[in-house]
Structure formats: structure tokens, C-alpha cells
Amino acid sequence: MRDDRRGTSRSVRREERLRRRTRNRRRVLVGAGLVVALVATLAVATALHLDGNIGRVDIASGSEDRPEDIDHDLNILVIGSDTREGIGTDEYGTYTEDGANSDTNLLVHISADRESAYVISIPRDSMTMAPSDCADPSSTVVSGEMRQWNANFNQGGPACVVKTLEGLTGVFVDHVAVIDFSGFQSMVDGLGGVDVCLPRPVHDPDAQIDLPAGEQRLDGHDALGYVRMRKTLGNGSDLERIERQQAFMSSMAQEATRTSLLLRPDRLYSFLDAATKSMTADEDLGLKKMLSIARSVKDLGMDELTFITVPTEPYVADPNRVQWDQPAADALWAAVRDDTVLPGQEKQGGQTEPELTVAPSEISVKVRNDTRSAGLAAQEAVSLDAQGFRASVVNAPPTGQTAGVTVTHAVGEAAAARTVAAAYDGARLKVDEELPVRTVQVSLGLGAPNAEEVPNREGDAPLPEARVHAPPAPTQIETRTADQDICG
The missing domain is CATH 3.40.630.190 (LCP protein)
Known part of the structure; x- marks a missing residue:
């Protein structure tokens, strides 16, 4: 009889401990939920406060x-x-x-x-x-x-x-x-x-x-x-x-x-x-x-x-x-x-050049000379022709105020533009919605390099010797980077 009472007592104590643990767990969960809700509320309030600060x-x-x-x-x-x-x-x-x-x-x-x-x-x-x-x-x-x-x-x-x-x-x-x-x-x-x-x-x-x-x-x-x-x-x-x-x-x-x-x-x-x-x-x-x-x-x-x-x-x-x-x-x-x-x-090293997927013979190139170096556009058109491009010269008065090479292309024609840009180191790409499909325009500004061979060129005719060069680009732009010593 005594052993039965002891067994019953132990069972009751176990159940009581389980109930306490369950209550404590619920309290912890409720407390955690309140903390999360409080943090979220504070975050929203903080964001609204900071946003409200701004005129x-x-x-x-x-x-x-x-x-x-x-x-x-x-x-x-x-x-x-x-x-x-x-x-x-x-x-x-x-x-x-x-x-x-x-x-x-x-x-x-x-x-x-x-x-x-x-x-x-x-x-x-x-x-x-x-x-x-x-x-x-x-x-x-x-x-x-x-x-x-x-x-x-x-x-x-x-x-x-x-x-x-x-x-x-x-x-x-x-x-x-x-x-x-x-x-x-x-x-x-x-x-x-x-x-x-x-x-x-x-x-x-x-x-x-x-x-x-x-x-x-x-x-x-x-x-x-x-x-x-x-x-x-x-x-x-x-x-x-x-x-x-x-x-x-x-x-x-x-x-x-x-x-x-x-x-x-x-x-x-x-x-x-x-x-x-x-x-x-x-x-x-x-x-x-x-x-x-x-x-x-x-x-x-x-x-x-x-x-x-x-x-x-x-x-x-x-x-x-x-x-x-x-x-x-x-x-x-x-x-x-x-x-x-x-x-x-x-450009920083380590950058992979995109693959050229459009052949030169598929691209019409209009070359514009925006410098005062006479004959530059005609010379560059010949160099592009030698590689398979269908190049022609755009007759427009030069401004003498742009720098480098800008390759302008129609919407969706970036791949064709990349083939042309490969001929000019540092060339910039630009979109023009009015250009027809498979037409790319090259604008030569101050400091523009002369054309080089593109990786997917067609034909083996040598490029003509470059006798005309763009005037040098301005070098007055001085810079400093944020990592420089403040006492430097």
C-alpha cells in the first residue's frame, strides 16, 4: 500500500513539473513574441521618425x-x-x-x-x-x-x-x-x-x-x-x-x-x-x-x-x-x-571582356570626326573596312569638345556595338533610339586612339598605317581617393 502511495506521489509530481514547464515555455514564447513585436514597433517608429525629420x-x-x-x-x-x-x-x-x-x-x-x-x-x-x-x-x-x-x-x-x-x-x-x-x-x-x-x-x-x-x-x-x-x-x-x-x-x-x-x-x-x-x-x-x-x-x-x-x-x-x-x-x-x-x-584589372557575337560584315559603321584633325574619320573608316565592317564617313562640323571614342547604337544592338568598340580601347557605349538596326556610329573625340584589330575580324588584309591622330585629351582632371593619408 505504501509503495502504491509513493508511486502515485511521484506521478503527481512529474505531472506538476510538466505543467510548470509548459507554463514557463508559454511565458517564454509570449515574452519572445512581445520582444519581437516591440523591436518591430520600435524599428517602424524609428523609421517614421527619421523620415519625418526630412524636409x-x-x-x-x-x-x-x-x-x-x-x-x-x-x-x-x-x-x-x-x-x-x-x-x-x-x-x-x-x-x-x-x-x-x-x-x-x-x-x-x-x-x-x-x-x-x-x-x-x-x-x-x-x-x-x-x-x-x-x-x-x-x-x-x-x-x-x-x-x-x-x-x-x-x-x-x-x-x-x-x-x-x-x-x-x-x-x-x-x-x-x-x-x-x-x-x-x-x-x-x-x-x-x-x-x-x-x-x-x-x-x-x-x-x-x-x-x-x-x-x-x-x-x-x-x-x-x-x-x-x-x-x-x-x-x-x-x-x-x-x-x-x-x-x-x-x-x-x-x-x-x-x-x-x-x-x-x-x-x-x-x-x-x-x-x-x-x-x-x-x-x-x-x-x-x-x-x-x-x-x-x-x-x-x-x-x-x-x-x-x-x-x-x-x-x-x-x-x-x-x-x-x-x-x-x-x-x-x-x-x-x-x-x-x-x-x-x-579600368581595374581582372574584368572579363564580353564575347563578340556579331560579325563585322553584319554591321554598318558611320564614322564621325569630332576633332579638328582633318582626315581622321576617312582613315578610320578604311581601317574598319579592312576588317570586314561596312564603314562610311559622317560629314558633320567638329565641336572639338568631346573626348575618347563613343560608340552609339540602336536599342537592342549592344552586341553589334561591342564588336565595333573592340577596335577602340576605352570606347564608351551609348544608346540612340533613332539609329536603324545593325547601324553603329563611331564618334572620335580628343585623345581617341586609332583602330586596332578586333578579335573576330574578317579577312587578312593589313590595317593601313595611321598617319592622322586625334589631338590629346585634356589631363587637367586631378583626383584623390578616400584611402589617402589625411596628412598626405
Whole structure:
């Protein structure tokens, strides 16, 4: 009898333990579910909060025929506004009563393969053609007026800057972000400061900074003074200040990489909260899009992030201003438009050339000489004919402002264009919907190489000796990469 009672007692205890475990498991599951729900709710709330921080602007205002969005490479115009709102002072120079100007203008070009990115500085003192009235769709760059670059923002906001840039360069701007002084300060503080290197001590009352020589870490306040000062360091020119700003941006990129910013939710939130509070952007550039862009370039090396300044020369009418140096600037914008390497640079090794699938005899090639080297197009047509192409010369007056070789083809005819492009090292491909099938046009610009044999050439006749050469391409485009030593 006693053994039965003991057995019953053990059985009851086991059942009680099972019930407790079941209750505890349910509590854990319910608790885990609550945590997941809480995290998800916080994530959504955070995203809505950060998105809500961003002001919005219509960048298509005043544009009648602005191109549609593109699918692959990405161009983001970043404008630094010189408004002092939000920092509680009118320091860092004299406040502009007539409204804000664009203190800094950067076009960030991200390649379609996400293997390179260019950050192009547009000097604020550049004198260029601009629409007389940016709000009027019929007012264009061609029919406009000569104007200092930073006045475009003052006259018509981001939309006017976009309209002017696209009209001058043919480069389509996908997104715009405007950051003011307060936002810049907060972004630097969100990174925990940024390292800079000064060749000598700097005391600049206008910039509100007093710094010793050498490498040092700056907080947001001093960093803003550092990137804005002109008269105290160097020759006082805006171009030299741009060089300093590019070095600072390199240091920011190095800091974000060193601290694994994207992998630190606390620091990332702090940085994004600071950035978005003082940001105005186009309607499509929200937090989700920004994070998507950031993730798409997460494997981009610091040596693949290149800083460039639009090539300039003195503006004759005013020695305190500059104008874009043509055709060097055209060569730079062509590289952005066509998503190719910068003038004078070579593609990175290890890239496999696509197989040529269209025979030369199937392709009609029209050759245009866009240089002032007489006879260049006729010579190149003969070299292409010798390889089986059906080549002819396009008689059009040269502009003398394009660089390299551009191979234009109809929609769906990229394979034929690749066969032609194989004859010219570094040739760019471009689509033209008006070209007929199996017709490819070759445009020879400054620095264009002479034709070489394509791998799938037909016939064995030797190519004629090249006696005419294109004038050399401009070499004024200077660059720096984000991995360079800040003290270098």
C-alpha cells in the first residue's frame, strides 16, 4: 500500500513539473513574441521618425522635359546650404539676408556595378550659363544668362540647381539632399568627431576656430569652421578650400568604415537622426532608399571612392571668379553620363571582356570626326573596312569638345556595338533610339586612339598605317581617393 502511495506521489509530481514547464515555455514564447513585436514597433517608429525629420522639395519644378529615372548608375546631388538656422548664431561668416546660397555642391556618382563612386565638387564661384527664370519651363540654359553657380540655389532652390546642372552637362540627377550648417555639425558629432591634419596652427575669428598644427580630432563645431575657412589657410581661394573639404570627406569615410557605422545600430541611429533633422530631399529619397543605397555600396573600398573638382580656368571678366575649362570639364561629364572610368584612368584589372557575337560584315559603321584633325574619320573608316565592317564617313562640323571614342547604337544592338568598340580601347557605349538596326556610329573625340584589330575580324588584309591622330585629351582632371593619408 505504501509503495502504491509513493508511486502515485511521484506521478503527481512529474505531472506538476510538466505543467510548470509548459507554463514557463508559454511565458517564454509570449515574452519572445512581445520582444519581437516591440523591436518591430520600435524599428517602424524609428523609421517614421527619421523620415519625418526630412524636409521635402520638388526637384522637377520648372522642368518640362526632364528625363525619366534610370535603372542602374546613380547620381545624387548634395548641396550644402549656408543658412545659419539651427546653430543659434551668425558666425562662420556674414549672414546672407537675401536668403541662403549653396555653399558646397557635390555630385555623387555611383557606378551601376557598385564598384566605384565619384564625388565631384562644383566650385561655388564658377560662372556658367543658367536659366534666366528657373520656374519657367521654357527658360533653359541655352537661352539663359551667365550666373555665379551658388546663386542658382538662392534664385530657385534645389530645383534650379538641378535644372542648371542637367542643362549644362546632360547628366541626369536622380536625387537631391540639402544639408545646412547645423546638420553638418551634428553629423560630425554623430561620428564621434573626425580627424584632420593642419600644416600649421590656425587662428580664424571668422570661422570661430583656434587650432594647433598637426593631426587632431575635431568636433562638429570646429569641423564646420575648418571646412569653411578661406583666408587663414592657403591662398584664400575657393578651389583650395575644396581640396581641404575633399580631404575632410575622405576622413569622414575612413571614420565611418573604421567604426563599422552600418553595423552599430546605436551609432547609426545617432548619425541618421542628426543628418535627417537638417536635411531637405526630393520626395523619393527617404530613409528606406538611403539605407538601400548604403547597403548597395557596403563592399566599396576606400580606394574606389574618388574625389574630383570640375576643371576650371580664370574667368576673364572677373579675376575673383572661375569658369569651367572646356573640354576638360566635358570629358569629366561624359564619364559620368556614360558611367565609365575618368579621363586618363584605366579600368581595374581582372574584368572579363564580353564575347563578340556579331560579325563585322553584319554591321554598318558611320564614322564621325569630332576633332579638328582633318582626315581622321576617312582613315578610320578604311581601317574598319579592312576588317570586314561596312564603314562610311559622317560629314558633320567638329565641336572639338568631346573626348575618347563613343560608340552609339540602336536599342537592342549592344552586341553589334561591342564588336565595333573592340577596335577602340576605352570606347564608351551609348544608346540612340533613332539609329536603324545593325547601324553603329563611331564618334572620335580628343585623345581617341586609332583602330586596332578586333578579335573576330574578317579577312587578312593589313590595317593601313595611321598617319592622322586625334589631338590629346585634356589631363587637367586631378583626383584623390578616400584611402589617402589625411596628412598626405
